[in-house]
Amino acid sequence: MSILEVEHICKTFEDTEVLKDISFSLEKGQVVSIIGSSGSGKTTLLRCLNFLERPDKGVIRVNGEVLFDAADVFTGQEAEIRKKRLHFGLVFQSFNLFPQYTALGNVMLAKELQAKERPDYKEKKKEIHEEIQAQAEALLDQMGLSDRKGNYPHQLSGGQCQRVAIARALALQPDILCFDEPTSALDPELTGEVLRVIKSLADQKTTMIIVTHEMAFARDVADQVIFMDDGYILEQGDPMQVFENPREERTRQFLMRFTQREKGGVSKRR
Numbered sequence: 001m002s003i004l005e006v007e008h009i010c011k012t013f014e015d016t017e018v019l020k021d022i023s024f025s026l027e028k029g030q031v032v033s034i035i036g037s038s039g040s041g042k043t044t045l046l047r048c049l050n051f052l053e054r055p056d057k058g059v060i061r062v063n064g065e066v067l068f069d070a071a072d073v074f075t076g077q078e079a080e081i082r083k084k085r086l087h088f089g090l091v092f093q094s095f096n097l098f099p100q101y102t103a104l105g106n107v108m109l110a111k112e113l114q115a116k117e118r119p120d121y122k123e124k125k126k127e128i129h130e131e132i133q134a135q136a137e138a139l140l141d142q143m144g145l146s147d148r149k150g151n152y153p154h155q156l157s158g159g160q161c162q163r164v165a166i167a168r169a170l171a172l173q174p175d176i177l178c179f180d181e182p183t184s185a186l187d188p189e190l191t192g193e194v195l196r197v198i199k200s201l202a203d204q205k206t207t208m209i210i211v212t213h214e215m216a217f218a219r220d221v222a223d224q225v226i227f228m229d230d231g232y233i234l235e236q237g238d239p240m241q242v243f244e245n246p247r248e249e250r251t252r253q254f255l256m257r258f259t260q261r262e263k264g265g266v267s268k269r270r
Contacts, residue, residue: 001064003028003207004049004176009058011044018044020231022058026176026224029205033218033239036228037254042211045228046178049209050090051081062087062175089169093181095161097153103164104149107136111171139167143197159190163197177201179210215258219243227251 002025011019019041026032034042047053049060051068060068067084074080097106111132115121121128140149143163153161162182169177179198183191195217201208202221212218218225218239225242227235227250235242235251246252 002026002061003063005059005061006049007059007061009045009048009055009060011041011048011053011055018231019048019055022233024226024233024236026207026209028207030223031202031206031208031210031221032224032226033222034209034211034226034228035213035215035218035254036234040228041231042228043180046090046180046209046211049176049178050088051085052090086172087175089172089174089177091162091165091169091177091179091182093184095153095158095165095185097161097164097168099153102150102152103140103145103156103160103167104133104136106153106164107139107167107171108132110168111135114172136167136171139170140164143167157190158186159193162186162190162194166194166197166201175207177206177208179208179212181211181213183212183214213258215243215255227254229254 004026006025007023009019009022010017022041022045024032034045036042044053048055055068055070057070058068059066059070062084066072067087098109101109112129115128115132118124118128137146137149140146143166145160145163145167148156148160148164151160153164156164166177166182182198183194186194191214195214198208198210199217199221210218210222220239222239225237225239226233227242227246227248229250235246235248237247241247242251243255246255
């Protein structure tokens, strides 16, 4: 059974249809890369999956459970949405770290807030806090940031901030980790840092959805690739098929533009 099933998702802002009948599925341990031009609906799709936007139509299931059904008004209630959002971890392209917290504090925050809802929180507050801190430190170690735990975001490079953001997204142990162009704000050297972390997560069979303009990375890491254009999924398949033998002319043109840019030196990220 698929870990994620997205069926007929649509989203309109005012008079603009941003997502048009989006359907796909994802198996546990798989990585799907979503590629496409700016404005094609990629980020809006991730925001709908994380319930930061409410789809106008469609159904979202995780592990067979209906998390959202546009036809059912009760699935959109805020208290339920907060719980269902825990199935997804989202890494934003601009980090979105809290500047008043250290790297460690950023990673611990969501888990601390969640712990306060436990009936035994007051009784076991110190023990719970120590456990959460140990888990957060282990995640920062995994990100190669063991010596940066006490630093604030302004004291970190962009690549380090993004690795803190990845650790934060992993802290609640989501079923699916989502990345919204995680390297778009980084220079080539820092891009490599972050891509190596994501590649390591893929090697560990972390289930991920990655919106990216890093075509070589999308081809090498993904189990399936989705090409979006004008709010539609125009093409979907394994990386070899999409990148080497695309069925759609618009997919071919999109990939050709990126190839030409790389050859011309406009984009040489690795």
